[in-house]
Amino acid sequence: MGNQQAMMRQAQAMMKKMQKAQDELAAKTVTGSAGGGMVEAVVNGAGEFQSITINPDAVDPDDVEMLQDMVVAACNEAVRASKELEGEMMGGIAGGLGLPPGLL
Template sequence: MKDLGGLMKQAQAMQQKLQDAQARLAESTVEGTSGGGMVTVVLKGTGELAKVTLDESLIEPGEGEVIADLIVAAHADAKKKLDAKQAQMMQDAAGPMAGLMGGMPGMKF
């Protein structure tokens, strides 16, 4: 039974680390780009779009479709980076229990 108590303490510590990591992630931002840097978007850690920056050369009549495509691509780039950052933070927070928790429903690593 002594081992069970230790395991419970480890689980509680890991839960606190995961909560801390989620809070840090929510406060972070990631940047995604497309078109060779002509479009840049910034996502908050929550996934919310915070900023879009367009190269002025794009702002010409008839470029609307290109701009829209580049914004979507920049967003996809930023989302991929955000997902990777989230996975790494959760992996770091879980520490030695990451392998154990990875197989549990609702836990993504």
């Protein structure tokens, strides 16, 4: 019975660590850019977009498709950076659970 209680305490402590790491992750931001910085997307560690900035020089009414491509590229880069940050912050906790990275 004592072994089960110890496991429960360990599980509760790990849950607290996970919640704290998730809160910290949501407070951090990463930036993705495209077109030499003409378009920037900011995403928090939870993968939520915070902002998109488009340099006015990137707006060419005759080539809207290029601007659209830059927005998509910047967003994809920001999401990748967000996932990488999540992996770094949550990886140690997941390792303690014996779960593969990215499962949380």
